[in-house]
Amino acid sequence: MGLRELAVRWADALDGVVAPTLTRTQIERLLAELAEVLVDAVRGTTDIAVAHDAAAVLVAVNYRDPVAVSRSIPLICHDMVDEIRPNATAPDYEQIRDRAIAVAAEFAAGFTKALRSAVLGEQETTLVAAMSAAQDAEARGQLSEARFEAVFAGASVGIGTIDVNGTVLDVNAAMAEMLGQPADGMPGRSVAELLGPENIGHAFTELQRMLSGTINRFRLETDHLRPDGTVASIDLSMSAVRDSSGRVRFLIGVAVDVTERKQLADRLWHDANHDSLTGLPNRVLFFDRLAVATPPLGICYLDLDGFKEVNDVWGHTVGDRVLRDVAQRLEASVAPVGGLVARIGGDEFIVLIEKCSGEEQLAAVSDLLLAALAAPMQVAGRPVVVGASIGSVFVEDRPTEVDELMHAVDTAMYRNKAAGGSRARGQRFRLP
Missing domain, CATH: 1.10.490 (Globin-like)
Incomplete structure (x- = not known):
């Protein structure tokens, strides 16, 4: 190419x-x-x-x-x-x-x-320009002009002004759209009334601190529930406009709708922490969860038996379908006990059970996992059978040495494989 x-x-x-x-x-x-x-x-x-x-x-x-x-x-x-x-x-x-x-x-x-x-750089530039226009006009005693200069009716970011009593003075169309309110119906109403009880939170607290003179500006990201039930994620910056004596005359806010960016970030986080083929958590997310898991812990490490032959005989497309089916069966097996299933390699899976009651429960989970894989899988009209070798480890305390834990469960799995794979029960022992 x-x-x-x-x-x-x-x-x-x-x-x-x-x-x-x-x-x-x-x-x-x-x-x-x-x-x-x-x-x-x-x-x-x-x-x-x-x-x-x-x-x-x-x-x-x-x-x-x-x-x-x-x-x-x-x-x-x-x-x-x-x-x-x-x-x-x-x-x-x-x-x-x-x-x-x-x-x-x-x-x-x-x-x-x-x-x-x-986006945030553009927001900061807009806020600086609006503040400059407002302060220049305020110096000339033209507060009304200052407000309208600050609004920038055609700006792509939301801009609004609030008086020292928390009453809205003016907003532009972009700000009204973000809040889900008609622009002409916002001036003269209090911020508390416009936000509603569902949205009274950290942003409102910071606004109150500004109105009391405790802080001069703030910036934060907040979720806003619109009247129609949709939610907008808003990056909000607010600053106080003061007169020559330092008295706050009004507040000006610049808002950027970051809903799509936040949704993208959430989606990218999911993609970075989940296996793209099966949708299961990947190695990174598994170890993150393991680091904060609530003990006692039960861990089952599975290595599929016969999967290489599936790829060699039927090809990677069929192999991928088998892996997806395996993932679904494993998840369904441990769902009743809240187990986490992750794919950590090509045909390697791992299961984490938090608050595990003991080795008996871990043995029962291992048997459920094996039973889930026992039935043939129908892939493209073909019956495909794969088994698994399982190694199990029960630990009463959260491990301080994850490498030691993984070595133990890996060793248990290979002992199982040597003893006959899915026909043998996984090795279970307690870490020192």
Whole structure:
């Protein structure tokens, strides 16, 4: 395929997402450079952190719609993998594919961070300009003019002014839209009345501190429940406009609707902490949960038996369907005890049971997991059977050495496999 064709495909995917600051030729040249960097990261010759910088470059040239991420990730996970390993049966194909997923996650995280920085930078610029206009007009004794200069009716961010009693003076259309209120019905009403009891929280507390003169400005992110039941995530900055004697004359606020950005960040966090194939928590999230898990703990480590043969005989497509089916069966098995199931490798799964009552419960969970995999799976009309070797560990206290714990459960699993795999009960012992 080559980097040139990758760049063209990438440019086609991004076409229409936003109006970039570059020409099509410049875009393709830029994307070819970024593609080269990302391919090296997927190949493993450079650190995946370069994907973070690559995403920031896209934001810098005005690709700021979240769709730019959703259209870039498939290119990283599929096209770039094919560029490196066009043969899906190559020995290291899955390793390359897993690294591509990690690169895509880093790219998404970098995009979110760069987008947030860009949006907040624009917000700060608007607030400074509004404050300057208000203060200049206030110095001339023209408060009304100051308010209307501050509103910037055509601004893409929300702007509003409040008097020292907490009554709304003016808002622009963007602010009214964020709050789900008609702009002409807001002036003259108190902030408390407009927000409603559902939204009276930290932002209102900070506003009260400003009105009392305790603080001069604040900035925070808050969720606002609109009258129609929808929720907007708003990044709000507020500052006090003072006269020459230092007395607060009114407050001015600038708000940015970050709902889409927050939803994107939540989605990217999920993608970075979950296995893209099965939807289960991945290794990163599992160890995060293990670090704060409530003891006693029961851990079951599963390695599928016969899965390599499934891939060799039926191919990776069928193998992927088997893994998804396995994930669903394991989750259903431990749902009654609130167990966490994670995929930590190609055909390796791990189960965490918090507040485990003892080794008997852990043995029962192991048996449930084995029973869940016993029935044949129907994949593309074919009956597929896989078993599992399970190693189990029960610990009364949260482990301080996670590596020691994982070594113990891994050893137990391999003892099981040597003893006959899924036909044998997992080894269970207590860590010292």
